[in-house]
Amino acid sequence: MDEIESTAPEKIRDRLKPIQDGTFRFACHPGVSCFTECCRDLNLMLTPYDVLRLSRHLNLSTTEFLDRYTDVVVAEGSPLPAVCLMMQENDRRTCPFVSPAGCRVYSDRPSACRTYPLARASRKHRVHGTVLESYYLVVEDHCRGFDEPRTWSVEEWIADQGLEEYHRMNNDWMDLVTHPAVRQGLTEKQIPMYYMASYDLDRFRAFVFESRFRHMFDAGKMDVERAREDDSALYELALAWLKFFLLGEGPLRPKDRP
Ligand code: SF4
Numbered sequence: 001m002d003e004i005e006s007t008a009p010e011k012i013r014d015r016l017k018p019i020q021d022g023t024f025r026f027a028c029h030p031g032v033s034c035f036t037e038c039c040r041d042l043n044l045m046l047t048p049y050d051v052l053r054l055s056r057h058l059n060l061s062t063t064e065f066l067d068r069y070t071d072v073v074v075a076e077g078s079p080l081p082a083v084c085l086m087m088q089e090n091d092r093r094t095c096p097f098v099s100p101a102g103c104r105v106y107s108d109r110p111s112a113c114r115t116y117p118l119a120r121a122s123r124k125h126r127v128h129g130t131v132l133e134s135y136y137l138v139v140e141d142h143c144r145g146f147d148e149p150r151t152w153s154v155e156e157w158i159a160d161q162g163l164e165e166y167h168r169m170n171n172d173w174m175d176l177v178t179h180p181a182v183r184q185g186l187t188e189k190q191i192p193m194y195y196m197a198s199y200d201l202d203r204f205r206a207f208v209f210e211s212r213f214r215h216m217f218d219a220g221k222m223d224v225e226r227a228r229e230d231d232s233a234l235y236e237l238a239l240a241w242l243k244f245f246l247l248g249e250g251p252l253r254p255k256d257r258p
Pocket residue numbers: 027028029032034035036037038039142143144145146
């Protein structure tokens with residue numbers, strides 16, 4: 001069985017279909033009868049990069065965003081806490097960002113919203129480091145997008161939805177969370193640090209610059225100071241910290257103490 005079929009949530013496993021000839025028919029626009037019907041009653045997992053983009057879109061710190069809009073869950077088959085977008089407490093359990101005109105955070109919408117109607121399985125080859133990926137269609141009965149005439153290749157869809165950047169940012173984190181040593185589970189001490197350095201990057205920034213972190217670690221060629229202002233540098237540093245803290249690997253090294 002392919003990896004996605006064994007790790008996809010039970011809820012969608014029977015809706016995954018192979019993509020015939022590498023192309024699929026689909027379009028989503030305000031003219032479809034089901035417009036925004038998919039933006040409700042979701043178990044929408046967020047990646048750390050999703051949290052970063054959404055929090056910046058809303059002018060919130062990651063801490064405020066996580067408090068206001070997310071739940072912490074332990075996903076099926078995973079030993080790790082994950083962050084899930086909290087649906088609103090109404091009859092339809094609508095997404096907090098949906099409006100009659102569509103998605104209010106469209107330019108920074110999460111990876112999962114960009115990827116639909118596809119599902120992506122990926123893993124990094126542990127010897128030569130290339131990312132292996134495969135795609136399936138997620139065929140939801142209520143979605144009329146499949147009746148539209150527009151045809152896409154997977155590559156065209158990825159480009160159209162701005163997914164290259166999301167994949168680039170998500171791949172290293174996915175590689176970390178699927179590492180066999182991490183899948184065995186974390187200790188009580190590791191879990192809060194894992195959560196902070198994965199999802200709550202503003203708190204991680206304070207941890208780096210308001211503690212003895214820079215005196216204790218040599219970051220090699222990484223420019224730690226850049227992470228003060230630059231979110232991409234902060235994200236990279238957080239991943240390096242997680243690799244060191246959870247696996248004892250990566251560019252961070254403890255400094256020799258006198
Ligand atoms: S259900 Fe499908 S076609 Fe309808 S709004 Fe959602 S993605 Fe678009």
